[in-house]
Amino acid sequence: MSIDSGITWRNPLFVWGGKRDVEELPTIPFRSHQEVWEGTRRSATKLNVVGRLRYYYKWPGHGGTMWNRLRYWPTRRRVLRLRGEYNPKTLRAEKTIVDKRPIWWILGLLALAIAPLFTPGDLQNTLLTAGATFGIYAAISLCWMLIMGTAGVFSLATYAVVGTAAFVTALLAVKFALPWWLLPPIGALVGLVFGGIIALPATRLDGFYYALLTLGLNELCRVYFVTSKEFGSANGGLYGAATYIPEDWSQLGQLLLAYYACFGLMLLALLLYRFVNGRRLGRILRMAPEKREAFAEATGVNFRQARVWVFLISSAALGFIGGFYTSNFGGVAFSIFNFDTVLLGLAMLVIGGVGRAEGAVVGTLIVVFFDQVLNTWGPARFMIIGLIMLLVVLYLRNGLFGIKAQFRAWRDKKKSERRSTRAEKGGEILPEEATETEDKSVIYQRRHDKMTRDHLKTLVSPEIIEEHRHSLNGQHSEALERLLIYFRTRPQVEKYAIMAVERFEGYRIVALSGHRGVAPRVVEDRIYATPDEACHGVFMRRVQDLLES
Amino acid sequence: MDIWFIVSNTIVLACIYGTLAIGISITWSSLGLLNLAYGFIFAFSGYGAWLFAQHVSASGPGVLAAGILAGALGGVIICAVGFIPIHDKPNFTIRGLIATLAINLIGTQCLLWWFGPRSKSLPEIFGNWSVSLPGVVFTADKIGNVVTSVLILAVVLRWMQSSRRGLEIRAMMMNPHAASIVGIGVRRTSFYVMGITGGLAGLAAVLLSQTYYISPFGGLMPMIKGVSIALCGGLGSVRGAVIAAIVLGLNEALTSISIGGRYVLITQFVVIIVILLVRPRGIAGLLDKAREA
Known part of the structure; x- marks a missing residue:
């Protein structure tokens, strides 16, 4: 822009003869601010829709009904966690179900409860047996999840506890002809003692160090039980204990009874998980996650004691399951001490996601499906399970149930990357920030x-x-x-x-x-x-x- | 007589398990990976040596070399599958441990599927002679086992002390973050480390197969022993592993003599618990600085 552009500005006040006033000055042509407005609105690139999707369905309803809350005894919990809010545009009162998990749980458990009605006739035997096994293994996985997820002790001794309790109860049942209902409590006692012994190092070792220590525990138990005279080294296991399944029932009746008994065991384990993980002990341990133990300790949280408590409770529960195992199958085989059993159990936890009850149950469902239903496949089914486990651990941060959080983190990362490539800020609020700003003015x-x-x-x-x-x-x-x-x-x-x-x-x-x-x-x-x-x-x-x- | 037999057996086993334990220690301290697929590497290299003996030649050094090479290959496979994809991801320690366990499951089942459940035996590597001292007879495989494992361990440790690659590995052991800053590639070094520790496992497999047979699940016990020794000695310390191998070997001998072989694992477990209750980071808590997760 040069001074000789020819456009001049005439001073309208010149005629009044002010000091230093000049009549004409060169100036620039008029430029409308409208052009800038138009230029800002116009964009060469494709504009994406901006803002947050409404992931949650908004239920209509009067805000006043929010205060009628149904709580279930003996807790103060509500059945569903609802959030009442007003629609920012229409100001209509609406409700959001913040946590839909109770709904999924109820649907899933109902499906399991009525599943025997829908099994095809030729597969009934296999499926009901697999269902009973699933119930027992899901209970074991839930107790293991308490140790690994809630207490944060990476223990591989779970199946050693279960197997020991099962063998001891089977021996007692065979020797003293104990009734079946006495076996689970005795098993719980055995599990408590065993758990108390192996809880000793858990007070000082943390995380994977404990995994290395307990790696050999299964093998130890296997060697001990296989070589001892009392536990029947010849026939691959110890059988002949009393069982709760009546002999005179039809085969279908026996299968159904076993299925529902194991289902009930799983429900008990879920209840235990809820009461340990969701209440005081779980809260204390959530205060002290890995690598922040020092902070928890400094604030007066005795997380070691809580850890040992959780460990003992789960060990007793595992022993109970061991006793139940004996009274369900009428005995126990040495294969429960196999290293592959531990690996399959670990696969159940890892596939679902550590630290969640639903992860334990769904992971168990997947593994038991491959292991029991496809049992004609031989070693291939273990390879498939191992492959699933490997892929899950390589690509997922926390199993199948961690996918949601991982996907959201990934999407947010991608979003901010794209934003940084296209945004020209210049003091303006970015579109993504704008949706989060309360005061729109x-x-x-x-x-x-x-x-x-x-x-x-x-x-x-x-x-x-x-x-x-x-x-x-x-x-x-x-x-x-x-x-x-x-x-x-x-x-x-x-x-x-x-x-x-x-x-x-x-x-x-x-x-x-x-x-x-x-x-x-x-x-x-x-x-x-x-x-x-x-x-x-x-x-x-x-x-x-x-x-x- | 009997005592000497058990003691010499114990020394042999301590050498072999010590070799495995040092491999586990080196892997942990340089890569931060707890390799629990050693059972698979062990069986894999055993079968590699067996295939070599069946199809190429049954000469002792050849079979030994084939076993070591197969072990190194197994280590490299585990590195490529279980370490490279997740070594920079969150929660790597636990995920790596689970990944190696999964590889162990897949690998041993593959071996079972391919070779069948029947166990195989290797030809005698060290010949069939023996040395008689007053009161004790040393057979060829015992002397050969001890000499070979000590020799190869000495060579590996010497190489780690004196070579450029060994310097890189030692730098990773001291401080992996600083090592990567000064330009030591984590991925490349991890292949060396896993190759060498896998080779050590292969050596242990071939040596142990002089006493036991090769089977798909035969690697479990050596792995448990090796991990116990590494844990007891303090993960990441070679000296600690040597001391722990001697202590646990002594425990094994004493238990076998006094109360019987089936209590070996139990007394070993008790000994480890006592040691770890006193020193949660193992014996090397006294000697070296162990790596913190």
């Missing part, structure tokens, strides 16, 4: 400021600067007037002041801090001879700040 204020600045930047030219240098006060051309008005309306932090170094001789520019009691700071070394020169210097700095914003 701030968004439009910032957007207006940004467009104002964009418009004003086009007005800065040598003519304007020359005009300002020539006449600081008085009537200005339109472009300069817009600039000066903008400068005046900005907050104090953006402004400068003129300090007299020596009256009528030296002036310098300082920047105001904008904070009460904080002195202005010197921004340049230059000393101006007159206040007018310093004033123009301030103008130049403001113009520079504008162009840089």
